Amino acid sequence: MVITGDFKKTAKLIKKSTSCLVTSHTRPDGDAVGSMKAMCQTIEALGKKAQPLLLSPLADWYSFLFSSPVPVFGNDITLEQLAEGSFGQFDLVIIVDTNSYVQLPEFDKWLKDTHLPILVIDHHITGDGFGTVELIDSTAAATGEIVYDLLKYAKWPVTEDIAEALFVALSTDTGWFRFENSDARVFRNASALIECGAKPAEIYRRMYQNYTxxxxxxxxxxxxxxxxxxxxxxxxxxxxxxxxxxxxxxxxxxxxxxxxxxxxxxxxxxxxxxxxxxxxxxxxxxxxxxxxxxxxxxxxxxxxxxxxxxxxxxxxxxxxxxxxxxxxxxxx
Ligand SMILES: [Mn+2]
CATH class of the missing domain: 3.10.310.30 (Diaminopimelate Epimerase; Chain A, domain 1)
Incomplete structure (x- = not known):
């Protein structure tokens, strides 16, 4: 369960950073990419640099979330480039929707070696606990809900783009609001995100009526x-x-x-x-x-x-x- 202190520590860690590497688990799903996108936008809005990195290629139906292609570790970026800093100089690593090394194949080698602070935002019960600061709420239906809670706590703006990304996170991890985890909190959050500009019908069409x-x-x-x-x-x-x-x-x-x-x-x-x-x-x-x-x-x-x-x-x-x-x- 999340305690308020974690939000405070999280906000503090982000505030003192200048350049963040933001990633998530391999085979990223809607919660992973939606939470990544929302974190990147938030960090940029705070006047800092945010570099998203995927551990496997983005599915076509999520590409609308990002204005430019997101580099893929192992394809576009090697472990060496990450280690020697030619991919970028970072002072914070943010990992969303996982806290397990097995979900971060190859990237875990760098992660175990790095001296950078690591922020984990996740809703899974299982985890290796590699975060310097961890924002974990196993009662959240999606990591996107925890990101949303963080934005509200820190009073960081939820723009239309962020609302859309978080709606993707929330809707995918709840099977478009039909799984058991679709509780009152999910619908409250979905409602708030729609008020911030998320457009469910358009998101649904892009994600589910977009098969090749x-x-x-x-x-x-x-x-x-x-x-x-x-x-x-x-x-x-x-x-x-x-x-x-x-x-x-x-x-x-x-x-x-x-x-x-x-x-x-x-x-x-x-x-x-x-x-x-x-x-x-x-x-x-x-x-x-x-x-x-x-x-x-x-x-x-x-x-x-x-x-x-x-x-x-x-x-x-x-x-x-x-x-x-x-x-x-x-x-x-
Ligand atoms: Mn998730």
Whole structure:
């Protein structure tokens, strides 16, 4: 739980900085990029420099948030460039929506080495606690809500752009206000952000009615792969490298796909397996609350929340699938 002192320390840390590096977890989702964008805008409005850095490429449907392309660590910026300072001289590192080294592949090497202060803003229960100052509120539906609380605390303006970015954060982490975490606070915050200029209909169209044909075809492949277990309570789906190659879709196109089969009446627990280049399978887990999927993910080295979690599982597929099904069965 957040205590007011954390807001005070956070605001103090930002105020005394001059140049901030702002990043988030690999495979950034709407909460990650929305919170990053809001923090960057806020820092710039305070007359300081803010450099966003992504750990993997931005999905097309979030590109409207940034006026210029955001550099991607590993593609545009190497670990060496970051370490030697040729990417920029920073006096504060801000990490949003994660507090775990495993969520920061390769970047964690630099992070463990740096002497710079680190500010963490996050809503996950699990974390490595690497922040010099940490603003953690596990009751927040999205990191964007904590960022919003910080802006209100510090009386920093919520511009139309910031409101839009925070609305993206809030709406994506709540599955467009339909997940269990969509509490009164979420709707109060959403309402306030609309009053600050966020336009929900336009944001929805940009994020959810903006598929490429390749992405939609990939969705079709996933639906075709559907299998049930335990009288239809468990739904399993998978996508192979061939599915991507033949449709022309890319890895990040699977974002939110896992939620689709929760439309089926009998389904209580869901796993989507996506084949990675290294023969591992990225496994996304969802539940209606009857199974704690974070427990399952953590057992195999992953993490997340009670109803939404993820983990990388070694292949072959049958083994990965078997392990997850066994965990689901014992918990249902
Ligand atoms: Mn989040």
């Amino acid at each position: 044909p390749a992405r939609f075809q990939l969705l079709g492949r996933m639906i075709k792969s559907l299998e049930f277990d335990s009288d239809g309570q468990i739904a399993l789906q998978h996508l192979t490298r061939a599915d991507f190659d033949q449709t022309g879709a890319v890895g990040r196109d699977t974002e939110e796909f896992v939620n689709e089969c929760q439309r089926i009446r009998s389904v209580r627990a869901v796993a989507l397996f996506v084949e990675l280049a290294d023969d591992n399978w990225r496994c996304s887990l969802r539940s209606d609350g009857s199974v704690d999927v974070r427990e399952i993910a953590q057992k195999f080295g992953g993490g997340g929340h009670k109803m939404a979690a993820g983990v990388n599982m070694p292949g072959p597929f049958a083994d990965a699938r078997g392990k997850i099904v066994a965990e689901f069965r014992t918990r249902l």
